[in-house]
Amino acid sequence: NYLEVLVGYEFEFLEHLHYLNLGNNRIRSINNGTFAGLRSLEVLLLQGNYIIDFPVWNLKANRGLQKIGLTNNLWSCDCRYMVDFKNWLIRQGDIVQNPKTLYCVSNSSGEPGPFVLDTAYPCENFVATSIVQAKIQNDFLQPVLITLGLFFFILVVGVVLAVLRARLHKGVVKKCGLKLFPPEPAAIPKDDDKSIIYDAFISHSDIDTKFVNDAITTELENAEHPYKLILSSRDYETVGNYVGDFIVHSIESSRKTILLVTRNFLDNDWCKFSFKAAHLEALKTYKTRVVVVMCGEVTESDFDTDLMTIVKGAPSLHFEDKAFWNKLYAALPASQPNASAPDCFINETNYVTRNNVPGLTPAHALKSNPLVPTMVLNSNNLKTTTTLPHHHHHHH
Known part of the structure; x- marks a missing residue:
């Protein structure tokens, strides 16, 4: 089909879809909510595309997934992305096809980079965001002993x-x-x-x-x-x-x-x-x-x-x-x-x-006093509710 972009609404109302093969297209951009409504999805194949930085860890919302294909894409070598990608692969490696063959591609040179699961990958000590990194650098510029003592x-x-x-x-x-x-x-x-x-x-x-x-x-x-x-x-x-x-x-x-x-x-x-x-x-x-x-x-x-x-x-x-x-x-x-x-x-x-x-x-x-509700956790009584009942009351 040579698909290039998934805007997010392509698979609406397909709650009972079990198998989705999008492999060998030209997909380069996927909206983060594209697969969120596929509650019955068991197989998702995305290999052979041009995907760069789709947050694959969002797929944890699809609890029924049993097989995911991600190979042969242009995964970004940006450290902030790779750290989260690797952490997700470690947890979900049993359902990802050939996780050890996944590698990133340098955004500047276009050359293949290291494997995502490579333990020697230099991003392990990388601070996650530019804001955090800037703040850590500034911490070394503190006043000298007298100010520190005070x-x-x-x-x-x-x-x-x-x-x-x-x-x-x-x-x-x-x-x-x-x-x-x-x-x-x-x-x-x-x-x-x-x-x-x-x-x-x-x-x-x-x-x-x-x-x-x-x-x-x-x-x-x-x-x-x-x-x-x-x-x-x-x-x-x-x-x-x-x-x-x-x-x-x-x-x-x-x-x-x-x-x-x-x-x-x-x-x-x-x-x-x-x-x-x-x-x-x-x-x-x-x-x-x-x-x-x-x-x-x-x-x-x-x-x-x-x-x-x-x-x-x-x-x-x-x-x-x-x-x-x-x-x-x-x-x-x-x-x-x-x-x-x-x-x-x-x-x-x-x-x-x-x-x-x-x-x-x-x-x-809520008890008779609306200001002091009783909250009880019940982990054994799961049920799906599509409409939440609302009752009106006033805080004083």
Whole structure:
């Protein structure tokens, strides 16, 4: 057929398609959502084309794939791309045809480069994004000993005060609860800080996208004073951009960064080099903006050293906590009033992830007090819902 470009709508409404052979065409560009709706796809053949930088790791959404053909393409040798490509091949090598024969092609010379799975490939220590790389280089230009000494002195004093404050707050909450001592909303950055665009950036696993959209985003964006949110699953423009750049920009442009830590987050996305490197570098500067939300059977003991460095001292919430929404609203900056904002909320539903992935599956119902909903995770009761019931209530 000599296809050259897949715009993204070519395979709509083909949910029962099992076999797709696009090999030996002239395909050079594939929209990231082209194969997203093929939920029954088992075989995908893309060999013998001119594909350069299609993010193959997006195919993890097609959970039924059993064979993928990728050989004889012009895969980019750009380090930022190759690191993610290699990590995906290591995890999915059993369904990729001849993974050891996959190699990249130099964008400048057109000459074949190293094999993607080559252990000697020099990209292993490459920092995922240009923004992260620039920031790391600037870190070496710090002032000399006198300034450093003053810095560490202030840091020690700050840590001591933070520890004392955290212990005092924890003791008060444990004895008296939030009803007697409601926390004040987080301070809002100055209005003249033009770099702040969003109220919060929600960082989460791609596998938990439906849960985040239905349970958290819907609640916050339909609050009495709606929050302006940014999410990678919804707002990331993949064409010509790398996920590391998007994460750094989102953290820098948001008043708060909500880390939704689930088993999917720890076992999948946090293991990706570009995803992890961007968080570590950006949050090194903006640690005070972090809010940790744990969901499911996850505790801080499951965190690795890098993640512990980020969340140390940050508010730590549990989605299953009956007072979760009270605590989350207290941890977030007060949103600006918006009289035209719709007053709709979700209070009862079962959640399932895309393609029946057994990820987060909470089924919760609001009690008589709409400000204190009970959230319950139910990993044994998966069911597909095409329409989410909405019930209207007001926050005061």
